[in-house]
Amino acid sequence: MNQVWISAAGLSIATIIGSALGFAIKELPHRWNDTFLGFCAGVMLAASTIGLILPAAHSAGISNWWLVIAGVVLGMLFLNMLDFVTPHLHKITGLESEEHKNNSSLNKILLFVMAIALHKLPEGIAAGVGFNSAETTDAWAVTLGISVQNIPEGMVVIAPLLIAGVSRLRTFVISLAIALLEVIGVWIGFGIGSISEYLLPAMLAFAGGAMLYVVSDEMIPETHSHGYQKQASYALILGFVSLMYIDICL
Numbered sequence: 212m213n214q215v216w217i218s219a220a221g222l223s224i225a226t227i228i229g230s231a232l233g234f235a236i237k238e239l240p241h242r243w244n245d246t247f248l249g250f251c252a253g254v255m256l257a258a259s260t261i262g263l264i265l266p267a268a269h270s271a272g273i274s275n276w277w278l279v280i281a282g283v284v285l286g287m288l289f290l291n292m293l294d295f296v297t298p299h300l301h302k303i304t305g306l307e308s309e310e311h312k313n314n315s316s317l318n319k320i321l322l323f324v325m326a327i328a329l330h331k332l333p334e335g336i337a338a339g340v341g342f343n344s345a346e347t348t349d350a351w352a353v354t355l356g357i358s359v360q361n362i363p364e365g366m367v368v369i370a371p372l373l374i375a376g377v378s379r380l381r382t383f384v385i386s387l388a389i390a391l392l393e394v395i396g397v398w399i400g401f402g403i404g405s406i407s408e409y410l411l412p413a414m415l416a417f418a419g420g421a422m423l424y425v426v427s428d429e430m431i432p433e434t435h436s437h438g439y440q441k442q443a444s445y446a447l448i449l450g451f452v453s454l455m456y457i458d459i460c461l
Contacts, residue, residue, distance in 0.1 A: 215342050218354045219397040222338060223390035225358035226331075229365020230386035234379070236366070241437040244363075249443030251360040252430040253450025255422055258356030261455060262349040263337060263419030271412035282413040286420025290428075331389055334361075334425075335396020337418030342401050343411055353418075356454050361393075 341350025434443035
């Protein structure tokens, strides 16, 4: 139980750290944004495959292989459905300041922030569900991977709100609420996974599929949209290998 609390606290603190950096650094050059986001994409790619989908396959065994396939597909479909009710996140590294010089764009900004917030829930589930296993090494690897990715996401929530004229206090409260959503997600994942060992592989695969969708549909396209795809690709590989070795060392 203590491990679940530590994981939830780590994820939310990473988001808050990112938010604090967002107050200090309102905008980074695309080269650095794309490189850092590429590294985060590699970390999440490793976390979803090595930390979630592979353990799900081992837990399910050959006879229940369909549970893993169904879980991955449902996880991706769940995130895809979120895209129908929230704006597309191809601006995940931040919104251009020219688009938000006045409050007429505030509704669009709030929709963007809502999209970030809704994605926090399945990320929290991805971290929490793994703590139902006897071996929690993979769960910690997933927590670390999502925490690394939470820092830039925490940053991109701040700048658009400040540019639109939202007060610094209200902006901080919004970022704190988003961080708390991930805590709720961790406990949802832990609670669902503890109901039945039979459901655990499906839940692990569901969380892995959701993370794969975010990496493929949101993070990688963003890193390849400003002419710095080479640096982003190298950073992705570095992120993947880094988490792989961290998982081995844990």
